[in-house]
Amino acid sequence: MKDGRVDRFKVDENGLTVDGYRCLEPESKRSMYLGNAITMVISAAIVLLIVMYGGSWLGDYYDIACIGLYVLLAVIVVYGLVEPQITYMRYRYRMDDDKIEVRRGIVYITHEMVPIERVHQVDVSEGPINRMYGLANVNITTAGGVVTIEYLKSDVAEAIASKLNEKVIKLLKERD
Amino acid sequence: MQPDESGRVFRNHPSVIVSYLLSAAIVMVVLVFLSLREYAWDNKFETIAIVALVMLATLGWAYFFWKRTFYIFEDNEIHVTRDAVFKVDKHIQYTRLASVGVKRDLVNRLFGTSTLTFNVNSSMNSTAAEATLVLKKDVADRLRDRLNSMIFEKEVTVEQELTECQTLVHVSNTDIVMHAILGQPTWQALFGLLMLFYAVVMLFADSSGGFITAVILLVVSEVLPFISVILKYYNYRIYRVRDTVTVESGLITTQRRSFKVNKINSVRIREPLLARLFHKAMLEAEVVGMADQDNNNAPVLCPLKGRKDVEEVLGRLLPELVFESSPERQPRRALIPMLITDTIATAIIVGTCLALFFTAETYLVGESDVLTFAVRATEVFAAVALPLLIYGRSGMAQRHRTFDTGENSFMFVYGGYDICTEYINYDKVQFTQVTSGPLQRPFGLAKCTVNMMSSVGFREITSGLFEPEDLERVPDEVNARIADGRYDYRRYL
Numbered sequence: 001m002k003d004g005r006v007d008r009f010k011v012d013e014n015g016l017t018v019d020g021y022r023c024l025e026p027e028s029k030r031s032m033y034l035g036n037a038i039t040m041v042i043s044a045a046i047v048l049l050i051v052m053y054g055g056s057w058l059g060d061y062y063d064i065a066c067i068g069l070y071v072l073l074a075v076i077v078v079y080g081l082v083e084p085q086i087t088y089m090r091y092r093y094r095m096d097d098d099k100i101e102v103r104r105g106i107v108y109i110t111h112e113m114v115p116i117e118r119v120h121q122v123d124v125s126e127g128p129i130n131r132m133y134g135l136a137n138v139n140i141t142t143a144g145g146v147v148t149i150e151y152l153k154s155d156v157a158e159a160i161a162s163k164l165n166e167k168v169i170k171l172l173k174e175r176d
Numbered sequence: 177m178q179p180d181e182s183g184r185v186f187r188n189h190p191s192v193i194v195s196y197l198l199s200a201a202i203v204m205v206v207l208v209f210l211s212l213r214e215y216a217w218d219n220k221f222e223t224i225a226i227v228a229l230v231m232l233a234t235l236g237w238a239y240f241f242w243k244r245t246f247y248i249f250e251d252n253e254i255h256v257t258r259d260a261v262f263k264v265d266k267h268i269q270y271t272r273l274a275s276v277g278v279k280r281d282l283v284n285r286l287f288g289t290s291t292l293t294f295n296v297n298s299s300m301n302s303t304a305a306e307a308t309l310v311l312k313k314d315v316a317d318r319l320r321d322r323l324n325s326m327i328f329e330k331e332v333t334v335e336q337e338l339t340e341c342q343t344l345v346h347v348s349n350t351d352i353v354m355h356a357i358l359g360q361p362t363w364q365a366l367f368g369l370l371m372l373f374y375a376v377v378m379l380f381a382d383s384s385g386g387f388i389t390a391v392i393l394l395v396v397s398e399v400l401p402f403i404s405v406i407l408k409y410y411n412y413r414i415y416r417v418r419d420t421v422t423v424e425s426g427l428i429t430t431q432r433r434s435f436k437v438n439k440i441n442s443v444r445i446r447e448p449l450l451a452r453l454f455h456k457a458m459l460e461a462e463v464v465g466m467a468d469q470d471n472n473n474a475p476v477l478c479p480l481k482g483r484k485d486v487e488e489v490l491g492r493l494l495p496e497l498v499f500e501s502s503p504e505r506q507p508r509r510a511l512i513p514m515l516i517t518d519t520i521a522t523a524i525i526v527g528t529c530l531a532l533f534f535t536a537e538t539y540l541v542g543e544s545d546v547l548t549f550a551v552r553a554t555e556v557f558a559a560v561a562l563p564l565l566i567y568g569r570s571g572m573a574q575r576h577r578t579f580d581t582g583e584n585s586f587m588f589v590y591g592g593y594d595i596c597t598e599y600i601n602y603d604k605v606q607f608t609q610v611t612s613g614p615l616q617r618p619f620g621l622a623k624c625t626v627n628m629m630s631s632v633g634f635r636e637i638t639s640g641l642f643e644p645e646d647l648e649r650v651p652d653e654v655n656a657r658i659a660d661g662r663y664d665y666r667r668y669l
Binding site for chain 2: 098099105107108109110111112113114115117118142143144145147175
């Protein structure tokens with residue numbers, strides 16, 4: 001319990017929350033850290049270039065622009081360092097016979113619910129960083145948009161995708 | 177393949193070639209007279225030759241396409257086939273059709289034809305009709321009668337519709353003019369007023385560039401939408417025959433569009449601030465497959481009328497979606513996170529505006545009395561009116577936002593200055609998100625976003641701030657209906 005409310009993110013020894021949600025694997029944090037590190041390096045390079053060569057076109061605004069850029073860079077760095085830990089702590093998902101649910105968020109905490117009946121298409125995608133850590137995303141497409149379950153172990157992602165596909169095909173066959 | 181006597185195989189009326197030529201001619205006129213005027217004047221023969229060549233190529237291409245495109249109306253589907261540069265074989269099942277529309281523009285009227293538009297119930301290509309077919313008016317009417325009885329199970333002919341079906345709401349053309357004036361979103365009206373102010377200021381400041389820019393923005397934001405609404409909704413009529421709703425309107429281009437009630441995802445009573453001041457509202461529906469290239473908006477089921485009249489039309493037109501509501505009001509404590517958000521927004525927006533205008537002072541103030549007045553007036557507007565508008569929005573939102581759940585649908589009342597009361601069919605919700613931000617969590621509040629297909633792809637509708645447990649009733653009910661069989665996909669085919 002947390003402030004008189006159920007802590008929906010706390011997991012037991014089986015890796016399940018009180019509502020039966022699953023948490024992410026620790027590799028997901030490494031993938032997020034690496035992704036954020038790349039973003040930080042690119043941002044720092046852009047800031048450095050502007051600081052070194054932007055004097056002529058920024059004119060009188062050079063000093064204030066530099067301060068703004070340093071603040072922005074500091075925010076990106078702090079966010080990049082903190083975000084993986086919070087995302088890992090807060091990211092929970094579950095799937096039963098009727099629906100898929102995802103709880104996630106850093107600043108805004110969201111509870112997403114997709115009825116399996118509404119699923120049109122399921123695919124698994126792996127970016128280069130995720131691939132390094134054996135992770136993948138499951139993209140669930142409905143007529144109203146796409147919901148993604150991120151940073152799953154590749155075999156887990158494949159299993160979820162094939163289970164979902166089976167359910168969708170079964171639904172369609174029942175209709176025929 | 178050839179068009180046959182049985183009325184099964186059709187080819188577009190040859191006037192489509194004229195439509196293509198007309199479009200090409202307009203592009204050429206714009207190009208030659210507006211963009212390349214000097215070059216065209218200096219090289220008259222070359223210009224004439226190029227224009228003639230383009231028109232000839234368009235004629236050949238249009239003829240080729242017209243000659244090789246056929247529409248076959250099978251027992252269960254429309255089969256569109258084109259054996260041109262790219263081969264097209266499109267099959268549109270009647271059960272997938274959301275609407276069949278009839279449009280008559282100037283070219284149609286000139287040649288005595290009608291354009292039939294076929295839209296399917298899909299979020300893919302939802303802004304364009306799946307197929308369009310131009311036929312002689314009597315042939316189009318006969319085909320539409322046949323399709324009506326096949327798809328919509330309507331037993332009345334087009335002629336009977338025109339004479340016998342009574343409109344569910346009497347809308348005069350004065351109502352349409354009022355709809356065009358008062359029905360616009362508040363931001364649009366405000367932007368129009370600002371542009372009018374700047375146009376007048378620039379006129380007195382002898383700044384032709386500034387005047388033209390302000391006038392162009394005024395015309396684009398206010399005048400054109402006003403004319404467009406009048407042209408689109410003039411001579412408005414709406415009626416329901418069994419489960420099919422038909423909306424017809426238009427001054428120059430007339431449109432008659434039919435859709436089945438089961439294709440309606442949600443219906444909303446929209447009350448922009450200006451309209452609310454006169455106790456007026458309008459009724460719109462979200463129907464997938466109703467958009468086309470000329471009209472990407474949700475169909476208007478009742479133009480601007482008194483709020484009570486609109487509620488009555490809704491109750492008579494779509495009793496399936498509305499319910500007796502005892503709505504839950506947004507809790508008073510929701511005002512605190514909203515005001516904190518407003519304070520942050522005010523600091524950012526007003527700060528940025530004032531920084532920009534203080535910079536502008538260096539260049540503009542002192543140039544002339546009028547410009548000095550304009551800059552000072554804008555600074556006062558940014559410093560006083562903008563914060564009032566931002567905080568006022570939260571006050572309005574707190575007063576109006578409600579939420580309720582019914583048997584077949586649920587209701588969100590959302591917005592600030594422009595209030596929307598939307599009844600959403602549970603069975604049309606694709607997925608939901610209940611979100612709580614850092615300012616809302618300490619107060620035990622969240623908002624619910626439902627994602628649905630819409631006439632322009634997909635659309636999100638977000639509630640006000642309520643307790644998460646209350647909002648979770650929406651996803652719970654969506655699931656419960658699927659699980660216990662109250663949701664039956666066959667009802668929506």
